[in-house]
Amino acid sequence: MLQHIWPHARAGLIAFHIFAIGALAIPAPQGGMNRRAWSNPTVQAEFSAWAARLTAAGRPTTTEELEAFLWDFAVAYMGQRKKILEPMYPYYKWSGTHQPWRMFIAPHRNPSKLHIDLKVDGDWQPLYIARDPELDWRADLLDNERFRSALFRYAWRQYKGSYRQFGRWAAHEAAAEFPEATHIRLRWYQYRTIEPARIRAGEEQVGTFESPLTFTLDEYRGEQP
Amino acid sequence: MIRPWKRFVALMDRREGGEALAALRIGLGLAALSAALDVWPVADLIWLDAELGGYRKLNDPEGLIGWLGGASASTLHGLMAVTVVCALLMVVGVVPRLAALVYLQVHMALTNLNGHAGGSYDELLDNALWLMVFACSHATWSLTCRLRTGKWSNPDAQVLAWPRYLMVLQLVIVYASTGYQKVSSHWLPGGDLGALYYILQQPSWSRHGDMSWLAWLFPVTQAMTLGVWLFEIGAPLLLVALWARSSRTTAGPLRRWMNRVRFRDLFGLFGVGMHIGIWSLMSVGPFSAISLAMYPALWHADEWRRLSARVAGWRRRRQTPSPPAATAPRAG
Numbered sequence: 398m399l400q401h402i403w404p405h406a407r408a409g410l411i412a413f414h415i416f417a418i419g420a421l422a423i424p425a426p427q428g429g430m431n432r433r434a435w436s437n438p439t440v441q442a443e444f445s446a447w448a449a450r451l452t453a454a455g456r457p458t459t460t461e462e463l464e465a466f467l468w469d470f471a472v473a474y475m476g477q478r479k480k481i482l483e484p485m486y487p488y489y490k491w492s493g494t495h496q497p498w499r500m501f502i503a504p505h506r507n508p509s510k511l512h513i514d515l516k517v518d519g520d521w522q523p524l525y526i527a528r529d530p531e532l533d534w535r536a537d538l539l540d541n542e543r544f545r546s547a548l549f550r551y552a553w554r555q556y557k558g559s560y561r562q563f564g565r566w567a568a569h570e571a572a573a574e575f576p577e578a579t580h581i582r583l584r585w586y587q588y589r590t591i592e593p594a595r596i597r598a599g600e601e602q603v604g605t606f607e608s609p610l611t612f613t614l615d616e617y618r619g620e621q622p
Numbered sequence: 623m624i625r626p627w628k629r630f631v632a633l634m635d636r637r638e639g640g641e642a643l644a645a646l647r648i649g650l651g652l653a654a655l656s657a658a659l660d661v662w663p664v665a666d667l668i669w670l671d672a673e674l675g676g677y678r679k680l681n682d683p684e685g686l687i688g689w690l691g692g693a694s695a696s697t698l699h700g701l702m703a704v705t706v707v708c709a710l711l712m713v714v715g716v717v718p719r720l721a722a723l724v725y726l727q728v729h730m731a732l733t734n735l736n737g738h739a740g741g742s743y744d745e746l747l748d749n750a751l752w753l754m755v756f757a758c759s760h761a762t763w764s765l766t767c768r769l770r771t772g773k774w775s776n777p778d779a780q781v782l783a784w785p786r787y788l789m790v791l792q793l794v795i796v797y798a799s800t801g802y803q804k805v806s807s808h809w810l811p812g813g814d815l816g817a818l819y820y821i822l823q824q825p826s827w828s829r830h831g832d833m834s835w836l837a838w839l840f841p842v843t844q845a846m847t848l849g850v851w852l853f854e855i856g857a858p859l860l861l862v863a864l865w866a867r868s869s870r871t872t873a874g875p876l877r878r879w880m881n882r883v884r885f886r887d888l889f890g891l892f893g894v895g896m897h898i899g900i901w902s903l904m905s906v907g908p909f910s911a912i913s914l915a916m917y918p919a920l921w922h923a924d925e926w927r928r929l930s931a932r933v934a935g936w937r938r939r940r941q942t943p944s945p946p947a948a949t950a951p952r953a954g
Contacts, residue, residue, distance in 0.1 A: 493748030
């Protein structure tokens with residue numbers, strides 16, 4: 398009896414798995430339902446490009462109208478999606494079958510590069526610049542692929558709390574390692590990647606320093622992290 | 623409804639030699655081992671709470687690590703050692719199902735400690751390991767096989783094929799899902815096809831620092847952008863191609879064409895090239911290694927067996943000493 402039932406039961410379980418992962422993998426703005434994230438210049442540039450494309454195709458749309466429409470649509474879509482997926486949440490959780498495949502869906506045209514400076518004798522000295530082979534303080538940790546993921550996030554405004562915590566960790570490390578230093582500063586050099594033709598013409602990518610954090614190292618000396 | 627269901631049940635009951643699942647086990651075991659070792663230098667920094675030496679305040683862990691009393695350094699190191707042992711067990715093929723399950727649960731517990739310090743490669747590995755929990759992957763090319771039969775391979779072994787089918791499906795879902803979400807004007811035909819160029823300029827993921835020299839190779843990056851996008855959105859065709867291969871005897875025009883152009887092999891070749899390209903130019907964790915470890919699922923066990931026989935024959939020929947060169951003078 399069991400020999401006859403088991404193939405059907407097994408096929409049923411496999412069908413459930415296929416439905417569960419397929420439904421979860423259908424594109425959705427998971428993790429992107431944050432109005433502050435939508436104000437990022439890269440995201441805004443995409444809205445502008447699509448508004449222009451729709452307008453050129455005979456459907457006049459402003460960037461603001463498109464953004465408002467997409468927000469309303471996304472809210473409704475995510476609500477329905479949650480209703481369908483919610484019963485399967487325990488399965489995803491215990492089997493590790495989440496499907497987060499939103500990988501490089503749009504190039505980040507306004508990237509940020511972490512700079513860490515140290516103040517010694519009243520002068521700021523560079524200590525670390527991301528991907529710089531010379532200024533490589535703690536690069537064994539900060540350049541590790543897992544830590545790159547964290548640092549990529551911390552340039553975004555919605556992660557400023559975690560960015561500050563990372564800054565405190567850096568202050569602890571620097572306070573112990575550089576007794577002569579008085580301050581540490583973290584900031585992001587943010588720039589817009591320019592078109593290849595302009596690079597070929599000799600133009601340099603120019604940006605500005607954003608979100609500076611400064612810590613007085615005396616506050617971190619002699620403390621446990 | 624009953625007929626399609628019966629066909630689905632029969633498909634999920636299909637058996638094949640154990641070589642393809644064994645190749646998957648070895649590949650995924652090596653990828654899991656690499657992932658477990660790579661994280662070691664930063665583990666304390668990312669997975670310990672700020673009070674214990676980490677860089678940020680973490681939520682109290684639930685599940686496995688909560689039951690173990692929290693994320694202390696000794697707990698972390700113990701669990702990481704468990705992942706290394708499990709990965710090795712998978713590679714050599716000793717209790718690989720249990721090893722995959724334990725690795726999966728420990729890996730999820732560890733990576734959930736700090737969701738900021740990870741990437742899609744974590745979920746990709748989790749998904750692959752979950753399928754390996756159900757795969758009889760140690761029937762051949764394993765220490766278990768050696769202990770049971772006295773040989774490293776067992777050509778008579780027959781295993782259920784459905785974990786391999788689901789591995790292919792998972793790969794297709796990864797590519798298709800990401801491809802369908804690439805709606806940026808830099809990815810789509812009609813735009814500037816500059817996506818790969820601009821992605822490679824991002825310092826966060828660059829393996830070699832300044833990549834602005836790619837400006838002189840922009841047309842190449844445009845072609846690659848289009849190629850990657852077509853590869854990803856076309857990934858579901860791989861399922862059609864595999865169906866075409868498995869039903870060659872009754873093939874209609876579409877299936878004949880798919881088999882004639884060797885779609886599956888072309889897909890595999892492009893995918894391998896793409897992942898080698900990602901690995902050589904970008905630092906995005908073990909994503910390429912895990913993806914490539916899933917590729918053995920594209921080939922049937924019989925094809926793996928033929929490849930294995932060819933390699934064995936080649937090795938035999940190399941080991942057999944060639945006859946000494948004739949030194950006697952020619953007659954006459």
